Amino acid sequence: MFIPHTQDETEAMLEAIGVKKLADLFTDVPEKYRFPKLDLPEALTEMEVLAELKEYAGANESVDDLVCFLGAGAYNHYVPAAIDSLLRRSEFYTAYTPYQPEISQGTLQSIFEFQSLIANLTGMEVANASHYDGATATAEAGVMAYHNFRGKRSKILLSEAINPQYKEVLCTYMCGYENIHIESGSSKQDPFTAPDSLIPQIDGDTALVLVQYPDFFGRVYDLTALAIKAHEQGALLGVIANPTALGLFKAPGEFGTDIVVGEGQPLGIPLSFGGPYLGFFATRKEFARKISGRLVGETEDGQGRKGYVLTLTAREQHIRREKATSNICTNQGLMSLAATIYLSLLGKHGFRQVASLCYQKAHYAAGKLGKLKGYKLVSSTPFFHEFVLQCPRPVSEINAMLLDQGFLGGYDLSKDFPTLKNQMLLAVTEMNNKDQIDALVETLAEVHND
Amino acid sequence: MTEPTIYELSSTGRVGVEYPLPDVPLTDFPVELLREDLPLPELSEVDVVRHFTHLSSLNYCIDTGLYPLGSCTMKYNPKINEETARLPGFAHTHPLQPAETVQVNLALMFELQEFLKEISGFAGVCLEPAAGAQGEMVGVMIIRAYHRSRGDSKRVKMLIPDSAHGTNPASSAMSGFEVVPVPSDASGNVDLAALKAICDDTVAGLMLTNPNTLGLFDENVLEVIKTVHAAGGLVYGDGANLNALLGIARPGDLGFDLMHFNLHKTFSTPHGGGGPGSGPVGVTKKLIDFLPTPVVAVIEEGSEELPPLYGFTTPKQTIGRVKSFYGQFGMIVRAFTYIRMQGPDGLKKVSQYAVLNANYLLSRLQGAYVLPYKRRCMHEFVLEGCWADAPEVHAMDVAKRLMDYKFHPPTNYFPLIVHEALMIEPTETESMQTLDLFADAMLKIAEEAHTHPELLKSAPHDTPISRLDEVKAAKDLVLCCWIPEDN
Numbered sequence: 001m002f003i004p005h006t007q008d009e010t011e012a013m014l015e016a017i018g019v020k021k022l023a024d025l026f027t028d029v030p031e032k033y034r035f036p037k038l039d040l041p042e043a044l045t046e047m048e049v050l051a052e053l054k055e056y057a058g059a060n061e062s063v064d065d066l067v068c069f070l071g072a073g074a075y076n077h078y079v080p081a082a083i084d085s086l087l088r089r090s091e092f093y094t095a096y097t098p099y100q101p102e103i104s105q106g107t108l109q110s111i112f113e114f115q116s117l118i119a120n121l122t123g124m125e126v127a128n129a130s131h132y133d134g135a136t137a138t139a140e141a142g143v144m145a146y147h148n149f150r151g152k153r154s155k156i157l158l159s160e161a162i163n164p165q166y167k168e169v170l171c172t173y174m175c176g177y178e179n180i181h182i183e184s185g186s187s188k189q190d191p192f193t194a195p196d197s198l199i200p201q202i203d204g205d206t207a208l209v210l211v212q213y214p215d216f217f218g219r220v221y222d223l224t225a226l227a228i229k230a231h232e233q234g235a236l237l238g239v240i241a242n243p244t245a246l247g248l249f250k251a252p253g254e255f256g257t258d259i260v261v262g263e264g265q266p267l268g269i270p271l272s273f274g275g276p277y278l279g280f281f282a283t284r285k286e287f288a289r290k291i292s293g294r295l296v297g298e299t300e301d302g303q304g305r306k307g308y309v310l311t312l313t314a315r316e317q318h319i320r321r322e323k324a325t326s327n328i329c330t331n332q333g334l335m336s337l338a339a340t341i342y343l344s345l346l347g348k349h350g351f352r353q354v355a356s357l358c359y360q361k362a363h364y365a366a367g368k369l370g371k372l373k374g375y376k377l378v379s380s381t382p383f384f385h386e387f388v389l390q391c392p393r394p395v396s397e398i399n400a401m402l403l404d405q406g407f408l409g410g411y412d413l414s415k416d417f418p419t420l421k422n423q424m425l426l427a428v429t430e431m432n433n434k435d436q437i438d439a440l441v442e443t444l445a446e447v448h449n450d
Numbered sequence: 451m452t453e454p455t456i457y458e459l460s461s462t463g464r465v466g467v468e469y470p471l472p473d474v475p476l477t478d479f480p481v482e483l484l485r486e487d488l489p490l491p492e493l494s495e496v497d498v499v500r501h502f503t504h505l506s507s508l509n510y511c512i513d514t515g516l517y518p519l520g521s522c523t524m525k526y527n528p529k530i531n532e533e534t535a536r537l538p539g540f541a542h543t544h545p546l547q548p549a550e551t552v553q554v555n556l557a558l559m560f561e562l563q564e565f566l567k568e569i570s571g572f573a574g575v576c577l578e579p580a581a582g583a584q585g586e587m588v589g590v591m592i593i594r595a596y597h598r599s600r601g602d603s604k605r606v607k608m609l610i611p612d613s614a615h616g617t618n619p620a621s622s623a624m625s626g627f628e629v630v631p632v633p634s635d636a637s638g639n640v641d642l643a644a645l646k647a648i649c650d651d652t653v654a655g656l657m658l659t660n661p662n663t664l665g666l667f668d669e670n671v672l673e674v675i676k677t678v679h680a681a682g683g684l685v686y687g688d689g690a691n692l693n694a695l696l697g698i699a700r701p702g703d704l705g706f707d708l709m710h711f712n713l714h715k716t717f718s719t720p721h722g723g724g725g726p727g728s729g730p731v732g733v734t735k736k737l738i739d740f741l742p743t744p745v746v747a748v749i750e751e752g753s754e755e756l757p758p759l760y761g762f763t764t765p766k767q768t769i770g771r772v773k774s775f776y777g778q779f780g781m782i783v784r785a786f787t788y789i790r791m792q793g794p795d796g797l798k799k800v801s802q803y804a805v806l807n808a809n810y811l812l813s814r815l816q817g818a819y820v821l822p823y824k825r826r827c828m829h830e831f832v833l834e835g836c837w838a839d840a841p842e843v844h845a846m847d848v849a850k851r852l853m854d855y856k857f858h859p860p861t862n863y864f865p866l867i868v869h870e871a872l873m874i875e876p877t878e879t880e881s882m883q884t885l886d887l888f889a890d891a892m893l894k895i896a897e898e899a900h901t902h903p904e905l906l907k908s909a910p911h912d913t914p915i916s917r918l919d920e921v922k923a924a925k926d927l928v929l930c931c932w933i934p935e936d937n
Contacts, residue, residue, distance in 0.1 A: 001791070002526050002718075003803050004881040013810040013882055017826075022802045025809060025826065026698055028667035033703045035798070039568055043793030046530045053787065056558060057539025061551040070544050073774060080467050082499055084536075090513035091506035094527050097724040099519075099861075102913040103853055105453075106509035107723035110502065113456045116930040120489040126929045129724065132580035135774040143624070165774045172742075172770035176591070176625035220483050250485045263774070272535075273555050274545030274775025275580070276726035288927060294724065298931075299923035301916040306452050311923040317583070317620035318864070322629040327620035330581040330714065333724030337502075344456045344498045345466035348490045353469045364474035382480040403548060411546060434473040 063271060063408065067436045069365075071386050071427025072216070072411035073134070073163050074274060075244070075266045077354065078431060083268045083341045093334055097294075101309045107333065108308035111296040114340040121246050121343070122260040123253020124282035129294035130336040131279030131328065134240065134263025135166045138210070139173035140281060140292045140326060141238045141259045145208035146177055147290055147325060148236065153207035156182045157198055160191040161215035162240060164416035170210075180207070191417050192379060192388075195221050199229045206235040208259075213239045213252060217425060218362075218386030219379055220249055227256035243267055243280070243339075245384045247355030259283045268342030269335055278335035288312065292326030357430035358385035361437065365428045368441045374448035378423060386427045388413065388420075392448050395424045405443050452915070453504045455931045460491035466498055489932065508914045509723070510858050516884050520830045520861040520873025521615065521663055523693045523715035525804075528791070531718065531784035540783050545775040549761050555779065556760035559746045562786045563730075566711055569789075569797065570692075571702025572732030576741040576765075577777040582690060584772060585710025585729025586657070587621040589686045591769040592708060592733065592740045593655045594625055596684065599740075599767055605654035605683070611640050613664055613865045615690060618657045627654060634867055638666040638823035640674050649681035658706070659688035663865040663873065664823055665808060665830035667694070675705035684708065684737075689729075692716045693877065694805055694829035697798025701732075708733040713778075717785035728781035739766040744776060803878035804829040807885060811876055814889035818896040822868050830875035832868050843899040845870035847906035851898065854912045855891035 005013075010022075019025060026034060044052065068076045087093060091106060098104030098111075111129045118127035131137035142156050156174065158167060167182075174180055185198050195211045202209055209230045214220045223239065230237040238259040239252040244266045246252075252260045264278030265271075283291060289312060297311030317324040346354060362385040370377035374392035389410065391398055399409035410426035417423075428437065493501075510517070517524035535541065543552050563575040579585035590608065597605045608627040610618045612634055619629045630648060635641040640658070656678045661667045668674060675685045687701045687709030693716045695701070701709050713719045713728035721727075733741060744762035752758035762776070792800065805828050812821070812831045820834035835845025849859030849872070861873040876885060898905050910916060 001796075002528060002879050003799060004879070005803060005806075009882040010806065013806055016813045017806075017809045018813070019809075022806060025802070025805045026667075028669055028826070028828075029699045030672055030704070033699050035698065036571070036700050036703060038697055038794035038797065040565060040794045040797070041790065043796050044790050046528075046791065049787055049790050050530060050533065052790070053534045053783070054537060056554045057534075057537035059554045060539040060543055061547070062539050062542035063544055064538050064542050066547075066551070068544060070546055072546055074545050076544065078469075080495075082466075082495055086499065086502045086506075088532065089503070089506045090527075091509040091511045093532075093720045093722050094512035095509045095723040096517065096519055096522055096524055096721050096858075100510075100849070100853070100859055101918050102850070102910050102915055103510035103858065104508075104723075105914055106505035106507065109453060109455070109505055109508075111724075112929075112931070116455070116457065116932065117490065119930045120932065123485075132584065132726075133774045136580065136584070136772070163774075165771060168771040169773060172591070172772055173624070175770075176594075178626055220480070222483060246485070247488060248479070248485070249483050254485070270536075270541045270780075271544050272541050273543045273552065273779040275773070275778040276728075276780050277774065285927070285929075288929065295929055297923035297926070298928040299919045299926070301918050303916065305915055307915045307918045309918045309920050309923045311920065311927070311929075314924075317616040320620070321616045322619035322623035324616070324620040324623070327583045327587055327617050327624055328581075329583040329617050330721070330725040330727035332722075332726050334720075334722030335726060337723065340456070341498060341502060343490055344493055344501070345495060346490070347460075347464070347466055347492045348488050349465050349492065350467045350469065351490055352488055357469060357472060359479065360472045360476055361474055363477035367477070382483055399548065403551070408544065408547060408551075430469060437474070 066406055066408040068408045069410050069426045069428060069440060070408045072425055073165065073263060074271055075427060075429055076271060076431050077266050077429050079268050079270060080345055082345055083338055086341055087334060087338055092337055098310060101307060105307060108296050110337050110340050112298065112308050114336045115296060117340060117343045118280045118282050121243060122241060122282040123251025124260050125285040126288050127280060127282040128291050129296060130332040131281055131293055132332060133277040133279045135169035137261035137279030137281045138166045138240055139170045141261050142170050142174050142208060143292060143326060144290050145236050146180055149207050151179055153205050154180050155206045156180060157201055157206050157209045158182055158184050159195055159198060159211040160185045161217055162212040163216050166240060195223060195226050202229055202233045202235055204233055206233055208236045208238050210238040213241050214245050214384040217388050218383040219381040220384055223255040244355055244358060247351040248359060264339045267339035269338050276332060276335050278332045278339055290325060293328045293331055354430050361432055362387060362428035365437045369444065372445050385429060386425055389424045389426055391422045391424055394422055398447050401447050402443060407440060407443065456491050456501060457931045459493055459497055459501060462492055464492040464494050466493050466495045515856060516880055516888050517858045518860050518874045518876050520875040521690050523875060523877055525718055525877040526879035527718055527720040528788065531787050534787045535780045535783040553760055556746050558786055559782060560760055562782055563746060565789050566730055566732055569696060570709060570732045571700030573735040574738035574741055575730055575732045576745045577730045577782055578742045578772055579710065579729040579731055580773050580778055581725060581727035582710055582712045582729040583617040583621060585731050586617055587624055588731050588742055588772055589708050589710055590621050590625040592737055593684050593686065595740045595767060595769050596737060597654055604652055607653050609648060609653060609656040612867050613662045614657060614659055615688060618688060638664045639668045639670050642670055642673060645674060645677055649677055651682055653681050653683040655684040655686055657686045657688060659691055661691050661694050661828035664832050665827040666823060666825055667828050671704055690715060694801055696801040697794065698801045702734060708737055713781050713785040718788045719781045719784040726778050726781055728778040740769055741765045742770065742772050743768045800878050807876040807878060807880055811874060811885050811889060815892055818893050830873060832865065833872045834868060834870050835862065835872040836870040837899060840899040840903055843903050843906050845872050847909065848872060848895055851895050851906045851909035852891060853910035857888055857891055
């Protein structure tokens, strides 16, 4: 299988080393604990393991079996076939981090292109090579803001309308920094407050103001005033962006944003039960030396040929150790390649088309659902492809009935926001056709009548 | 050979993917919120496929040949892993689906937690951390949470041997600890006398890589752990080098309190040119309540007719959530596939042959290269890439010259305690013939270092591009490209 040695070769090698048997190689291991018996299932052949896992996987209900109206941080988009075909080139997926640029130009140039695409999409000047996911990229924005003020500003001001998981991860990361605290928008009872309501809370102690765009409830706001007020106090504005929305809506950079982070899963990465996904991180050039994670820069070789290298490595853990800007090492290389291929394939036209389809279908669905007896659209603000629906019964009950009818219903907001009883967050993408939306409307009407 | 960027290849009006026209009545867009320009390139599918195929041909990878990067465990990545992770029942499940529709995902995660517990000797495992460095950070956070839960807030120091990976001190600093280096002794072990002198009631823990980055199993590991425990500290194991220990020794048995695993090293998930990794964390019983959230558990025991019901749970004193959802699920499926195909005997064989290969290679290279710590190694070893009688040659030159011989170089300049280090980890998946070819190349290079040093200094000669100007890259800082103005 994966160990090629024959008995003869093993013996020849042992002899060259000067030991009699394999066990003799392990005399440094305390004898008492040497060679424990592992209670694991016996080995399967490839044929058997594939059969077993096919059977396992077949017992799940996937978005191929169910009509998906669920988003809340992970989105069901079409992944063009060319992406996986290219990702499966072992020159990409079986290479290590490109420490040796002469034999890693493929990886390095594709990261450089990823940085370029993300910078262009977000309207920022620089982007890094990736973070683990949108949540950790958000946390790294907090870490960067902390370092930017050398720990002298102690407040991170958070909108209540950001993905609750991102907030949790940010809190976990920041608890290592004793003198920083996270303050939520003051109107805790109403998570639907607009981002500008944060303005009175921005002060000279604020390092970072963080909002989501579109926010967790799908709503799109102009952030110009917020950026101006943050900058008046010398604070940074961080925006967590959904990349698909940026195919249509203003780039956060246009508002004067300082840091744009987000989840790159919508860019050609399968749902895969939550991972591996892709965190992106973009900022202004003046912060390039404060970014965490890897950066690829353009340069040339001795003969003047253009090439790419990992650059500003002096920020990183393998050089700076405890003084590094982050501990990040392995990140999401192959996932950033998927996003690079996705954005290249869709390009200017296709990407805008996907964003428009999401917008149109979501608005059609919202329009119909909002008119249903017993249901109500919660917000009238412009939204992208997610919206909140007030339901006549607890969302968990409705979702159970929808599941019986073959639908994956929306996200139950009461799980994270106790005040949002009976409120469901629905996502509609280009994958949902009119018939499916109409069927959802019909089913929800029946649910009410039951 | 240089490949134009995706922006340089752009041609106005080209389309790579067509989508269906809207099948619903149209709604107006909020014009004041729309962007005017979308600066993405325009290419056909053929353009894109050729571009990335060209780029791929500029890479060296495991499927090309030996990739002996020390501490990276670049073993062969079985192809079947790529099939199982892509099964639609796994790859097309939404992370927020009702648990009853994805019981198999949960069962598989539960099983992998159990496998990793058995392999490591720990009582609890959480699969959430996204990579080794995040697993480490989680470990450090657990150490802090543990001490604080006991009202012990004076433990501010994290001890880290001078041979440790850079992520260890970086993770400690991110979690608010003061990093205290611990020297190594003349045999490459932790200097016990120095450790004893540092250990007091301000020590939160020790981050120990064993075998260490010299590839040496610490001969005093039990004493080292006992010393830290006696001072009230915890011992964290860096699992980067676990490929030496499968079925050989269990860190939990040795007395480690917690450890991270690298599924992308030890358990064959591909490295992807820089991720995704996956860094589950294992802990002893007293630390289970501090694990990150969520952990998969059996919610209702099964019966003869019904399988158990699995669900996500939050440990009582959890350090919190460290990423969205539940870990790098696709990597979890791959690692599960690998462990199922190895079984207990196969895993032991992995480590036996990883250690055999390293020692064989060492036997062929020592003499021609300086071996700073003259001991039998585990799965990797470190040589000096320099010679007193060839003063102009450095480890970097040896590394670059190896490329001309069609090998990926070893890790260089790490660990920091070895002068001009070349850190070599062949892994178990390389045959004796491959190792011999590599050894022949290394020996030839050692000879060239003395007879034709300029060959090393100017290497590589036979790669798509030669040595790049890293100073220029950092000075000019060109980090992005744009659509050319005249396009």
